[in-house]
Amino acid sequence: MLRDKKRILEIDRQHLWHPYTQMKDYESRDPLVIARARGLKLYTLDGHELYDTISSWWCNLHGHLHPALNQALCEQLEYLEHVNFSGFTHPYAVEVVERLRRFLPAELTRFFFSDNGSTAVEVALKMAFQYWQNRGETGRTRFLALQEAYHGDTLGAVSVGGVDLFFRLYRPLTFETFRAPAPYCYRCPENPSPDFTRDAEHIQCALRCLKELERILEEHAEEICAVIVEPRLLAAGGMIVYPAEYLRGLRALCDRFGVFLIFDEVATGFGRTGTMFALESAGVIPDILCLSKGLTAGYLPLALTVTTEEIYQAFYADYLEGKTFYHGHTFTANPLACAVAIANLKIFEKERPLEKGREVRAYFHRRLLELFADCPYVGDIRYLGYVGAIELVRDRGSRKSFPPEKRVGFQIYMASLEEGLVLRPLGDVIYWFLPLCVTREDLDEILSRSLRVIERVVKEYL
Ligand SMILES: Cc1ncc(COP(=O)(O)O)c(C=O)c1O
Structure with a gap:
């Protein structure tokens, strides 16, 4: 395995083309180099950990590297x-x-x-x-x-x-x-x-x-x-x-x-x-x-x-x-x-993860409402099973969105990486697409970090 981060990024920048990515954005920042994963966490080559709150690309179910699947x-x-x-x-x-x-x-x-x-x-x-x-x-x-x-x-x-x-x-x-x-x-x-x-x-x-x-x-x-x-x-x-x-x-x-x-x-x-x-x-x-x-x-x-x-x-x-x-x-x-x-x-x-997860799902939904219902920049809160989302708006009354050129969702994504999270947005919709093995403790950590990041970024644009 290539272990030299500088070399990996150099080759990546010279020859790779990533999906759904404006490659020019990499002029001002490097992509994270993920070398390992376990359970709900991704680990970068230099040892930083991140909660994989989007189940990789909406596919991971039981956490990364589940022993029975391996x-x-x-x-x-x-x-x-x-x-x-x-x-x-x-x-x-x-x-x-x-x-x-x-x-x-x-x-x-x-x-x-x-x-x-x-x-x-x-x-x-x-x-x-x-x-x-x-x-x-x-x-x-x-x-x-x-x-x-x-x-x-x-x-x-x-x-x-x-x-x-x-x-x-x-x-x-x-x-x-x-x-x-x-x-x-x-x-x-x-x-x-x-x-x-x-x-x-x-x-x-x-x-x-x-x-x-x-x-x-x-x-x-x-x-x-x-x-x-x-x-x-x-x-x-x-x-x-x-x-x-x-x-x-x-x-x-x-x-x-x-x-x-x-x-x-x-x-x-x-x-x-x-x-x-x-x-x-x-x-x-x-x-x-x-x-x-x-x-x-x-x-x-x-x-x-x-x-x-x-x-x-x-x-x-x-x-x-x-x-x-x-x-x-x-x-x-x-x-x-x-x-x-x-x-x-x-x-x-x-x-039977779905039966076992009934309480965790209810907790997830309740916490989304408790944490985000009073945020003036949260227009909508929606959830279903392990998926939760908030739609950010500049004005709750008129449901007016933030100007797209501000890329508020994208700024939240960038800031989330620093908080040890992956909040990959869809425009100004911030979502969690969690694996079935998520626990209450994971949720507490993920949602409190999310609130911190979202509040910090959004305040700059209100
Ligand atoms: C509902 C739905 N259908 C189809 C696809 C395409 O799947 P794939 O990316 O594996 O081609 C996706 C991917 O996100 C999806 O969400």
Whole structure:
């Protein structure tokens, strides 16, 4: 391993290009060099520790370097590291599916592997599209998605994405998608209430945002293959928590208009929202479900697109009928990743972290309200399971944001690193995306440091 920090940074600066990063920002500061991790902590090469409050990139579940997951990965290296998954199968992929089925609605019977969240979404889109083509309904070529949605960075996923800042530039490369308003309760024109969104379950409204979606279906259902949404939490769109009722209404609309419903649970899956899958909190079963990130507890890239027998059967035909699903990736169902996924699912079965974590989650939510409710610069407080967020505003009454050029969220991120935290913002939304192993003691430390940093930075801009 390279140990010379100066040399690492020199090579990094000369040759590397980091994701979602304006590389010029590195002229005035170095990226942190993370050399080790354990539990909730990351350690820099020169020994500083940081709380990993965003679970790496929303994927770590049981803390870094969990002994059972490490062991599963090491043991797998005695058997099989990789094999082509087209034409072969292996016990590791089969066991992932067998175990995962215990956590999923029985209607979801078919599992298609790929290797990251964006590919899970690409597969879902192509599957939904080809279903209708195989059935002879060739006019159904479009999708309906939400504003503020994020489904990944490959071009199909970008086409259904709605975060303007990330996707605007690429629009000429993407396919046209119908877009319905996001169920963004805090910014809803129908919501003058000063109350915080919290888990969005207390919000009584006429679901105006769903009415607009209904209108699009009324006019265009015959052109539409499927509706795609992130259930209960628009994550990259600003950790926007919305009511379960919306999803029940959406399922009813999809049934009424005969279009498929795709749930992208890449970020919400595997306990992050307090239930194994966010779909459980609404009691809604999608036609296609996208999973990744937490599937291997954040260890290795692996993804699944799960669907129903009805969709699968539209592809099942004699070869010459041309109904084959032509899609696959080199690292589809990689056995090392599958071995870790199996160990991850065993942790859910044996250790039951979600049941054990009930009190910690309630404590997290309560502390967010106690600490931030009276801060005049906190417009909204929202939370769901292990995810919490505050939306910073210059003026609470008018909900006016800080001028974007001030980069308040980014300044908080920079200051948080000095406090031993990673508060990676989404614009001026500061969030915590915690692993399932977080304790009350961790929370006390994380939230008190967070409050200190946020208060210090925001005061300069008020
Ligand atoms: C909801 C959702 N879908 C898809 C993706 C894309 O996953 P990946 O980064 O693994 O391609 C993400 C990533 O953050 C996500 O949050």
